Every structure is written in structure tokens, then in C-alpha cells.
Amino acid sequence: MAKPRKHPRPKAQTPKGFRDYFGAEVTQRTEMLHQIAGVYHRYGFDALESSAVETVEALGKFLPDVDRPNEGVFAWQENDADWLALRYDLTAPLARVYAQHRNDLPTPYRRYAMGPVWRNEKPGPGRFRQFYQCDADTVGTASMAADAEICAMLSDTLEAVGIARGDYVIRINNRKVLNGVMEVAGILDPADPEKFAHERGIVLRAIDKLDRLGPDGVRALLGQGRTDESGDITQGAGLAGTQAETIMGFMDARRETGQATVERLSELVQGSSVGEQGVAELEQIADLLAAQGYGPDRIIIDPSVVRGLGYYTGPVYEAELTFDIFDDKGRKRQFGSVAGGGRYDDLVKRFTGQEVPATGISIGVDRLLAALREKGRVKAVEHGPVVITVMDRDRMADYQQMVAELRNAGIRAEVYLGNPKNFGNQLKYADRRNSPVAIIEGGEEKQRGVVQVKDLILGAQIAENATLQEWKDRPSQVEINRGDLVATVREMLANHGIGQD
Amino acid sequence: MAKPRKHPRPKAQTPKGFRDYFGAEVTQRTEMLHQIAGVYHRYGFDALESSAVETVEALGKFLPDVDRPNEGVFAWQENDADWLALRYDLTAPLARVYAQHRNDLPTPYRRYAMGPVWRNEKPGPGRFRQFYQCDADTVGTASMAADAEICAMLSDTLEAVGIARGDYVIRINNRKVLNGVMEVAGILDPADPEKFAHERGIVLRAIDKLDRLGPDGVRALLGQGRTDESGDITQGAGLAGTQAETIMGFMDARRETGQATVERLSELVQGSSVGEQGVAELEQIADLLAAQGYGPDRIIIDPSVVRGLGYYTGPVYEAELTFDIFDDKGRKRQFGSVAGGGRYDDLVKRFTGQEVPATGISIGVDRLLAALREKGRVKAVEHGPVVITVMDRDRMADYQQMVAELRNAGIRAEVYLGNPKNFGNQLKYADRRNSPVAIIEGGEEKQRGVVQVKDLILGAQIAENATLQEWKDRPSQVEINRGDLVATVREMLANHGIGQD
Numbered sequence A, B: 001m002a003k004p005r006k007h008p009r010p011k012a013q014t015p016k017g018f019r020d021y022f023g024a025e026v027t028q029r030t031e032m033l034h035q036i037a038g039v040y041h042r043y044g045f046d047a048l049e050s051s052a053v054e055t056v057e058a059l060g061k062f063l064p065d066v067d068r069p070n071e072g073v074f075a076w077q078e079n080d081a082d083w084l085a086l087r088y089d090l091t092a093p094l095a096r097v098y099a100q101h102r103n104d105l106p107t108p109y110r111r112y113a114m115g116p117v118w119r120n121e122k123p124g125p126g127r128f129r130q131f132y133q134c135d136a137d138t139v140g141t142a143s144m145a146a147d148a149e150i151c152a153m154l155s156d157t158l159e160a161v162g163i164a165r166g167d168y169v170i171r172i173n174n175r176k177v178l179n180g181v182m183e184v185a186g187i188l189d190p191a192d193p194e195k196f197a198h199e200r201g202i203v204l205r206a207i208d209k210l211d212r213l214g215p216d217g218v219r220a221l222l223g224q225g226r227t228d229e230s231g232d233i234t235q236g237a238g239l240a241g242t243q244a245e246t247i248m249g250f251m252d253a254r255r256e257t258g259q260a261t262v263e264r265l266s267e268l269v270q271g272s273s274v275g276e277q278g279v280a281e282l283e284q285i286a287d288l289l290a291a292q293g294y295g296p297d298r299i300i301i302d303p304s305v306v307r308g309l310g311y312y313t314g315p316v317y318e319a320e321l322t323f324d325i326f327d328d329k330g331r332k333r334q335f336g337s338v339a340g341g342g343r344y345d346d347l348v349k350r351f352t353g354q355e356v357p358a359t360g361i362s363i364g365v366d367r368l369l370a371a372l373r374e375k376g377r378v379k380a381v382e383h384g385p386v387v388i389t390v391m392d393r394d395r396m397a398d399y400q401q402m403v404a405e406l407r408n409a410g411i412r413a414e415v416y417l418g419n420p421k422n423f424g425n426q427l428k429y430a431d432r433r434n435s436p437v438a439i440i441e442g443g444e445e446k447q448r449g450v451v452q453v454k455d456l457i458l459g460a461q462i463a464e465n466a467t468l469q470e471w472k473d474r475p476s477q478v479e480i481n482r483g484d485l486v487a488t489v490r491e492m493l494a495n496h497g498i499g500q501d
Helices: A024-042 A091-101 A144-161 A175-184 A197-208 A210-222 A241-251 A258-268 A273-291 A365-374 A393-408 A423-432 A443-448 A456-465 A468-473 A482-495 B024-042 B091-101 B144-161 B175-184 B197-208 B210-222 B241-251 B258-268 B273-291 B365-374 B393-408 B423-432 B443-448 B456-465 B468-473 B482-495
Strands: A046-049 A053-055 A075-077 A083-086 A109-118 A130-139 A168-174 A225-227 A233-235 A299-301 A315-326 A332-343 A358-364 A386-388 A413-415 A437-440 A450-455 A477-481 B046-049 B053-055 B075-077 B083-086 B109-118 B130-139 B168-174 B225-227 B233-235 B299-301 B315-326 B332-343 B358-364 B386-388 B413-415 B437-440 B450-455 B477-481
Touching (some): A024 A130, A024 A144, A024 A365, A024 B024, A024 B046, A046 B024, A053 A091, A075 B075, A091 A109, A091 A130, A091 A358, A130 A144, A144 A168, A144 A273, A144 A358, A144 A365, A144 B393, A144 B413, A168 A175, A175 A258, A175 A273, A197 A210, A197 A241, A210 A225, A210 A241, A258 A273, A258 A299, A315 A358, A332 A365, A358 A365, A386 A393, A386 A423, A393 A413, A393 B273, A413 B144, A450 A482, A477 A482, B053 B091, B091 B358, B130 B144, B144 B299, B144 B315, B144 B365, B175 B241, B197 B241, B241 B258, B258 B299, B273 B299, B315 B358, B386 B393, B386 B423, B393 B443, B450 B482
Parallel strands (some): A046 A109, A168 A299, B168 B299, B386 B413, B386 B437
Antiparallel strands (some): A053 A083, A109 A130, A168 A315, A315 A332, A332 A358, A450 A477, B075 B083, B130 B358, B168 B315, B315 B332, B332 B358
């Protein structure tokens, strides 16, 4: 950009990758977050709202690139001193908060947080650089009961906001089990964690492609590699046949019940101590969930959950919506993941040197809200206010009195405050606001002590498809005594199922 | 700051001037904003959440200083292109939003917005660089009915959140009336607005000091100036006696009723067309408010309201809490202003060239919340969850079952997830969480099918001040059948007035 000179007219635009949210977009999200907070609160989690601005040093992730600290985050330097940045998630700030306030916080510390986070990434269609997250974490306990609790809470949360049981599933896996399988397959040496890192990377990516390539494609990637339809060659991990079959067996380890899956995994990791520990952890979680009545209709152990494993140190979980939707091209697909998380035990150590175990989830607020809209679980249409039209601009006080009566009765209402000269514009305005009712009181009505009440919803229905007889039988406009205003409007709104505040 | 080298341990601290909010601090604010949004919604205002990040050019205020655009705001340059910044209020973004989306928005556009804003200012005690605002504005109408509506809504809002009638007053003034008085006093020439600007500045500051200096002090400042107790000399505006008396008469123009005040102001501005227009506007607002029943017990016309006048083009309003509080030094003082606003008609013009009239208010969220706490109108204490203690760590599933029962009954509850070895630590934890009830089930209880339920609130009361007899009569711990867990806990909570979710 050329620097602006001498007050040119500024462009009225959000920066690239940012957007505004209007009306129901805001209130639906607020309502959903309110419902989520209710569940979190019932589980004993406390609210936390940390500062949106952190020092780059506290955010941590970007430290290696000190000369260009704003890679990935929005950052600026303060008076040649600290670099500050907008938080990119709610987990890094939790680590800072816990380290800073740990002497004043209970242990374990259960906290939830909701709010915007910012990513300095290239914006794309539907990808924004500011979006909401909604997290719950338990800091300071290594107990698997904390992980089980988070999964149960996630299940309750999804149902509380309107995702029916059966329309979602929470999958649990464990990073340690995968490590155990790698060890058994001979591509992880606990004594030398760096060894075979390249091969493990290929294996992880291959597992992640199971859906798309099928078992044979994955098997090829575990072995010598694979040539796709275009002729491109993807290098394989170079595993021998028995090694590859161990990995394939892992992906295929899911059984009818959690208990059977755990038993199968137990066989696969035999001899690997980390693997056995991982299986034991999964078993504990499954037992704890069963005790609370969370069966496989809600939460399952699924060894094929790989996504994000690299970040975590133990159990990982993911909530997936299982109903079908149709994409832009009319193709049926599953809605997919709306929340994910896991155990990450190195959270606070960077600050204090002490290891502090922690586990938690993050809900993708915008995706979950999109799912609820898809399922019709949020009000698709938000009704506007009752509009009192202005027939005589010198009698504004009369109209204000009407609106005060309606508002005091809890009815959303307003006086038209634009230029009243053209009455048609007033009705157009009411239409644009999606108003259910309009009130009309001209000078002649005023003299007779009456007002006209126009049912705009009924009027629209009649205009759309009523016969002449229906039109006569169901007048959409009624004349009433001025004193009956509140009662008449209330009844008209109730007829359309519109509640009061 | 020296650039961090080779991963030193980062400091766990918010940047200077930022802070975190915990538990009830967050939920009380959320609850208050929810109540405010309810009133705004009932008045027909629509929610808007604009992007937190704007281009510096759109924010506007800082344009003259293009080489140092982060004066006053947190700003950064994006890849040698646009300068971006965090919004410093909710009004500048509204102007941008309205200019950008005006073809899709109704006219007039009533919108409310709530959220954090950021100021790059020197932090001080109690002064933070991130804080909440909560605004309501009507864009696109010059009608005084919009201003009257905002004042009525502000009154309803204060009462809705818990400020009793009589504990607040909304004062209205009009920038044009003051200009008219200045014109009559001969220090404003409508043909040459810049003339006497220096004198008018002194007059404005003098008016603002009426409370502190009294009429004689102000009179001195309007004339030759004033020497304070320390001997410091403040230069005066140099007005002649009759000029000064005109200004003094303005400050003193408030009468018993709005009508009488308007009449007095009318005399004072006689001959100034802008002044007469301002008085007529005040009169209209007063009439409209009277029609809705908002009398001088809630809203008054008060010519002494000066604060912020420079920013506005017409009516200005301010909500003040009138009850006394005691400051840090034990001195009685009034709580003061919690909201303010007015009409500013040049809002959108910068972007589009067209004049768009607008009026609105901003509520100081943190100050209002502080006032509610002061008056005991928010729950001072937030109760923690019921804590199920862990007597036998192998029976975690039993405890999880209990907690699931309680949560399903809508009771906030959790299992202790710290190290269960030391039972005393579990009770200390419950104490720190401010838990009302603790549940205990050891192996022996399990065998007998009973649990111990400990009323921690009653226990604390007894420990504090009960006689031995009371202690015997009101045992704070009861043994109950395992099957009666939910009913017993529910009753215990109800005894202490603790509701369920």
C-alpha cells in the first residue's frame, strides 16, 4: 500500500481474512456457548478469560524464528521492548496462566475458556483469520479419570446444544499404543527415539490415508511405495511384510465392544512396555465411562484416530458428527470432526521446569454451529421487532407511548425512525427487519380511539397462496381499540409461535 | 528486551497492562451482558460483532500520524502492505461496517455490540489496555426520537442489571445549546468557527471544574485567571463580566422540571440560531420521554454535563450512579459515571462522502460491574461443585457413577482427581473450591451400602460459632443410604439457597 496522503477517502473493508457477524449469527453463537458453559460448569469447570494479547515469548511456539516472530501469529514490537502477539489458541495461554497463578489455583485446575483466537495465515474461502474456540482442560492430574471425564462431558455438551445421540460419536485412541505398535514393528527404538523418525512419518501419513487409498494402497506405502493414477510415485516406508502387517493389524483392531478392541490391541503391543501402558490407559478410560453409562453408542475406542497424534503424549479424542450432508457439488459426505483433544503433559514445564500433566478438548465453535444450522437445530429465522409506523410526525410522542407499552410487556418493538413521508418505505422497512406485526394510527384513527394492527406474517402467507375466500375469512389487518394494543399484539405473536423476552 | 536465545525459560506473565479474569469475574460479566442484550433486543436493536482487527486507515483517528500509526492503538504492518490494528472502541468499527454493508442493512440501523477493545496507553493502577465496552447506536436518522429512545433504553438497562431507580440519573445536554451560549457571550462566531477556539477551550475546562472550584473559582477562570493554594497561576479566558455571567448562568440553568430548564436555556441563547435549535431538540427529547413515562426521577436535562462534548454534534447524555461509596482512604464519594454518549453526525461521511446521522451510547462494562458488586447485586460468593472424595483409588468407577448421577440431576459436582493419598488434602481442596458438600464412601461404607454426606457450609458455621448443644443438634455430616444420594444432596443445597443448573 502506498502510504495514505492528505486524507484520501478510506476503504470501508475488513482486512483480508476477517469478517463481521450480524444479528442471528451473533445471538445463535452466544446461545450455543451459553449452553456449553452450562455443561462445563456442571462438571465443576471454572471460567477463565485470559488476556487476548500475550508476549510472543509466553506463546512459545514461535520462539525459534525470533527475527520473524509474526510467522503464524499477529505480532508487534512494543517500544523496542517485548514482542506482543494475539493468542492463536486457548491452550498456550492456559499454560502461561497456570504457571503464573499456580499458587492461587486449586490442583487439579479444571477450567473452560471461550473466545476468539487469531491466526496469521493466508485466508481462503471459508477460512478466517479470527475465529472462536471453546476449550475445557484439566491441569495437574495424570489420572485417566480426567480424560474419561472430558469425553463424557464432550458427549453431554454435544447433546445439550442439539446434536442427537446417534448423530455423533466420540473416538478415543492413545498415542502410546501407536508407539507400542511401532516398537513391535521394529521402527521405534525406545533407547533412541530419533531413529526411524523418517519411516514413522511415512507410516503416520499412510494410516491417515486409509479412507482414501484403502488397505492395499496403505500397504503399498508401508512397503516399497506407490504409483498413483497420474504416474506420480510416493516413496514408501520400506517395511518388510511382517512389519507392515503389524501396522495394518493396528488399524484394523477395532472390535464390536471396547473390551474386545482393548484385548486385540493388547495382543498387538505385546512386549512393548509403552504400548502395554497405553492399552492399560484405554482400558481404564473405557471402564470409567462404562461406570457412568457412556456406552459405544456415544464413545468408542478406535485405533484409527491418528489426527493430531504428534502433539499429544497419551489419550487422544475426537468428536465426529456422523450424519450425511451434501457439499457444494451435491455430493453426499459426512459432516466430520467438530472437536478434538487429548493429554499433553509438557504444558507448563517450559515456564517452571516442573512437569504438569494436563488433558483437554477444543470445540470448533463455527463448525459446530454450522452443523446445528444444517440440522435445523437453531432458529433459522429471527423475527424482527413489532414496528409502529409513523403516520403523523408531530405525534411522535403518541407512538413512543405505544412502543413503551409493548416493551414493558416484554414485546420486542420499535417506532419507525426513518423519514416517515413515504408510508410504503415504512412497510418495506418492516419487511426487511422481518417484523411480524405493524401498527398504524393515523389522525382519523386517533380521533376514534382505535389503531390498525397488521399481521405481516399472515399477510405474506395470504399474498403467497390464499384463495379469495381465505383472504376474506382471515383478514391480516384488524382495527382494535387503542386500549387493546398489547393484548392484540401478544395474541398475534403467539399465533405465530413467537415468544416474548 | 534482548532477543531470546536458545530457549531460555520464558516468563509466565501477561504483558504490562493486561490481566486475566477468573471464575465469577467472567460469569458475572457474561450474565450482566446477557441482561443488557435482552433490553437492547427488546428495543429492536440487532447484534453486531465486527472483526477485532481493522485496517488503521478504516479506524481513521490515527491517519495524520502515518509514520507512527501505533500511537494509541496496537498496530502492525502486514507484509509491507496494510497497517492493521486492534479496534480501540466499538464506534469506529460501526462506521466502517455501516459504510461497507449499507445496502444490506435497514435504515435506520439499530445495532448493539459488546466485546473487548484495546488501547495502547501507559498502564496504571486499575487502568488496563484491554477492557469491555457495550454499545448501542442508531445510524441513519436525525430524529430526536432516536436520542430519546437511547436514553429510555439506558434507564431500562440500568434497572435490568440491578441498579434501583433513585440510585442513578441520566443527564441530557446539547452541544448546540452550549455553542449558542458561547455565541451569545461573544466567543463563538458562526461565520468563523476557528475564532476564539483558545478561549472556548478554557471555558469548557472551567465548566468541567465547577464541582471542585465552586462558582467563584470558575468565574475567576472565565475572567483574568486564578492562583491556587500552592501559588500556581492558571490563565483565564479573559472574558468581560457580562460575558462571564452568561456562561455562569448557563451552568446554573437547571430548574426543578425539564420544562422550566428548557425555558431558562431558551432565554440564555436568545438570538443564537444554533442555540435555539439545541433548546428545541432538548425540548423534543423531554416531551418524548415524558410520553413514555420517563420523568425526572430517571432522566433530567442538565446543562452542566460537559464531558466529551467536543466529540458530539447534538444531544449528549451521561448516566451517573448517585449512591455513595467509600474510596481507598475511607472518604465518601459518589460512584459517578458508568455510561455516556450522544449524537455524532459525521460518522460514515469519511468513507462515503455522504452525511449519515447517528446517535448512541457506550456502557463502561467494568465500572458498571464494579458498581453492582458494591451494591451487592451480584452473587458475592460463587459456590463450587459438590466434591466426591476418593477413599479407594481402585474404585474410581464407583465415584464416577455417583458424580454422573448428581450431574444428571443438574447438580454441579466432581470427583476429586488429585492424589487421593492424603484425605486432608481432599477436604482442603473442597474448601479452596468453596464446595458446599463433600461425599465420602470408604470400603466399609461401600459394604454397608451407605455414604457419608458432609455439609461443608454448615460445618464451617458450626466451627465458627456454635455451642456444644447446637453442634449436637445439627450434625454437619450424615450417613445415608447410597440410593438417597441425589435427594440428600439436593436438600442440603436447597437449605443453603443454592439452586441447580
